Amino acid sequence: MWADQANTSTPVLRTHSPTGERIDVVEFHPAWHALMGVAVGAGLTAEAWTSPLGSGAHVRRAAGFATWSEVEQGHLCPVSMTYAAAPALAANPKLAARWLPQLASRTYDFGLRPLADKQGALAGMGMTEKHGGSDVRANTTWATASAGGPVEGGATYGLTGHKWFCSAPMSDAFLVLAQTEAGVGCFLVPRVLDDGTLNPFALQRLKDKLGNRSNASAEVELDGTWGVRVGEEGRGIRTILDMVAATRLDCILGSAATMRAALVRAIHHARHRSAFGALLVDQPLMQNVLADLALESEAATVLALRLARAVDEGDTDLSRLGVAVGKFWVCKRTSPMVGEALECLGGNGYVEENGLARLYREAPLNSIWEGSGNVNALDVLRAVAREPRAVEAFRKEVQLGHGHSAVLDTAIASVDDTIAYAARPRAQAGARRVVERLALTFQASLLARFAPSLVADAFVASRLGGDHGLTFGTLDAGLSAHAARALVDRAFSA
Template identity: 80%
Template sequence: MKKPASDAKPVTRYFRQTLIVSTVIRATDMAPGTRTSSRRTRAFTLTRPRYPAYSAVVPTHAVTNQVPPLPDYNALTANPALSEAVRRWADDAAHDEVEQLGAHSGSAQARVWAEQANTHHPVLRTHSPTGERLDEVDFHPAWHALMDVAVSGGLTAEPWTQPGGRGAHVRRAAGFTTWSEVEQGHLCPVSMTYAAAPALAANPALAARWVPQLASRSYDSGLRPLDAKSGAIAGMGMTEKQGGSDVRANTTRAVLTKDGPVAGGDTYRLTGHKWFCSAPMSDAFLVLAQTEAGIGCFLVPRVLDDGERNPFALQRLKDKLGNRSNASSEVELEGTWGVRVGDEGRGIRTILDMVAATRLDCILGSSATMRAALLRAVHHARHRRAFGDLLVDQPLMQNVLADLALESEAATTLALRLAHAVDEGDTAFSRLGVALGKYWVCKRTPVMVAEALECLGGNGYVEENGLARLYREAPLNSIWEGSGNVNALDVLRAASREPASVEAYLDEVRRARGHHPALDQAIAALPDVLARASDPDAQASARTLVERLALTLQAALLAQHAPAVVADAFIASRLGGDHGVTFGTLDAGLSSTAAVGLVERAFAT
């Protein structure tokens, strides 16, 4: 084929092929013996396209109106409510330390680790290639990177080794919140390590050996004897197939051995099956089992002091809705060695100190999940246009985002106030406050994350921006360490049987009297609300009672510590009736300036 003349116009391949085929057809239709020049026809095809409109190249992949990736930010300084709480209930040194962690939390590198840890799930290795039992779980390196930051940031048991009243638990709570914005699965073993220390305090000799390792800032993965490690991680094993939250129904048996007391406790051999055991690569577990005297609590190490593996057969890993970076397993105990913690037959009482601490972390983790979802919604609205304007400038979207911001700030303030109670040793207030917060904040999280996801529309429903993972994660803390009903009934017990907790709660909310008429009215009604906890039929309405108590406490805390625009909008909407059923139904009287201010405070840049 000859090349076309230099002034020939380019023709698309599709059009050129079509004309060549039509030329062949015309040639075969000619009479026999007729000569024709196919060369001339081809030249004509290349230089004079019949349909020039098809030759134009139309750009179809120009990207417009798409939101850029979340920028690097500081998870502490971008969150005024959290930053103010650290300065209020801790000190400047604590703020400086959490600020360093906050910069790491808001980095692109941390988000990559989170994505990798949730894409490459843990893998169970039950046996070695030669057939020996291994019972190990392999994690992606990103998991270990996340764990290293959490442990080196002092998010495990370190606060229990610090003097009381110095803000150590507030510092740790703020750090736990900021780092939880990155990824929630690895915070499960971090939380259990933090919570194991108060339970081990029931046995001072045992605590003296284990707590320093649980409080270490050195992340030392791998199964080895405690003395060969620079730091340790702890887990928990309570739930069984038949019992769930009813741990008194546990069937795992613990038989006293002839070994005698070791490290301050009698030794036992445990046999049974644990239905949910998270983070099975931990160095030790607090486990409940039946003894002749009743339920006992036992410290069960993975590796014994002589280097021998303690029988701890991992049957399978759970295929979970969320929390997929973290390994949750079923474990078979068969003659597994353990040391009793606390008094014989008082295991539930002993482990409740661990449960209380993990419930606090449920509140912290849920407030962080709220926060992470809110940031993505605000960031999207600041960059996405619809109907000629940025979403963040449109009144209805402002209403939604402002409403989400109120929910997030109320959760954060309550969580940090509870951590402050731990610092102060105020068990009377934390007893009722943690149960209220665990129920309410964890219940609100899935609803809030769903609304934040909807702010992004279809972009929120895909995996790339992280909201889909947050949505799968959102229900977990409401289930872990007692579901909603369990916590609601716990509130009833505290309100009806522990007058000191009731008085501590009332003292806290009464500090906010005079701020807003709706809040004053809610506070005045509290004695009657609390009195109903003792009614024989109170159980059926327990959730209603808990909601009233939790909302009033959140409103009182915001009235004391938040800017007036935040407190007033929260009280008017949550207690004053100026709110619908869904987010985005704040009273229309809320000025646009106030709504914009709430959104700006939600993600300070």
């Protein structure tokens, strides 16, 4: 009910008070606040960064994030950005010491007030400008060094410019990119200054989006807006990439959760809908479709959680390449997967009441946010060409699945050839094929190690062995009814 209400009664922008003062606030339905209260109260924001490496905090947080994503996706945008702000703020220890306690708090404390007056805080980011989000070096927002302002622990600046896409504008602070004399810098921009005055942060309008409608996304005008530099001068892109890496992980988790939410609805419908004298779930062709969807969902989930474990263990080499690969592939597969699940319900899937229509609108988002497919594919090529330790970590990881089958062993052996191709100067045109192959081999290796042989065998045969068509529901026709039903029941217990 909260999810439906938050997406039906969408956010409303109030630029001025009744007496004409500029206030720039966004009002949300109470359901939004209820969803946020659960997410923050479960420690899904920055709490994991306060735990020592290897404690399992990021894996626990990932499981909670994925589970709660199945309920509603839009409100997890500010939750994700708050989680991701912590590693970026680490570039300025004084800033991190001041902000991390509230960003890691389990208290949801909505409203624009100074940080000292809040029990919990949320963070956002501002990178995208009118020319597009990928080429941030071309941003035109300008930061001018200043001498005044609240004490935050770093050089202070006044920022002027326009941010074309700024999600969750009611967050307490934003990491913003702007040009300086030394190059692009990264700045922490609070909504409210320490003395209680509003930082200039004019919300021009809210975006009318395809999906993610519960979450407000705004165009923002900065006019002498106070900010403090995070990280080295002129190295803002490098600084904010630590935030991007964490939000990309959440894109993978959120997409895997969207897949699972769609799969569960499809299986539930098939177990209760009869046609031509039998339940859909007992009919061979529907079993093939559902089993195929179940494989896709489980492979996405195991990949996402393995990457969360890499973060938990401080394995930046594996996460550097693995997250880029997973962000491309899992997010890219979500739209067709959700579309197929919707079709399992026929016309019932196309109406709003059962929630699949909302999932379908939501499905493309994570493939766009934090770098579209091409951006992530090119990021993989850069990592392969410039970061040999990341390549070696990836190679060692997939090698752990060796011995499962001749097909998987061949795929693992071909990783070196794929990486060699990716490192060629003119590999860009084939980047997507490179990432697809790496992603499928990674998923297959993980399933060979962590899933029953029934799942791993079917995934390897269909995704790597060529025993699959171009659509879902084209698993080997010789797959027994018992095996297909077992795959379905594993995905969603009867």
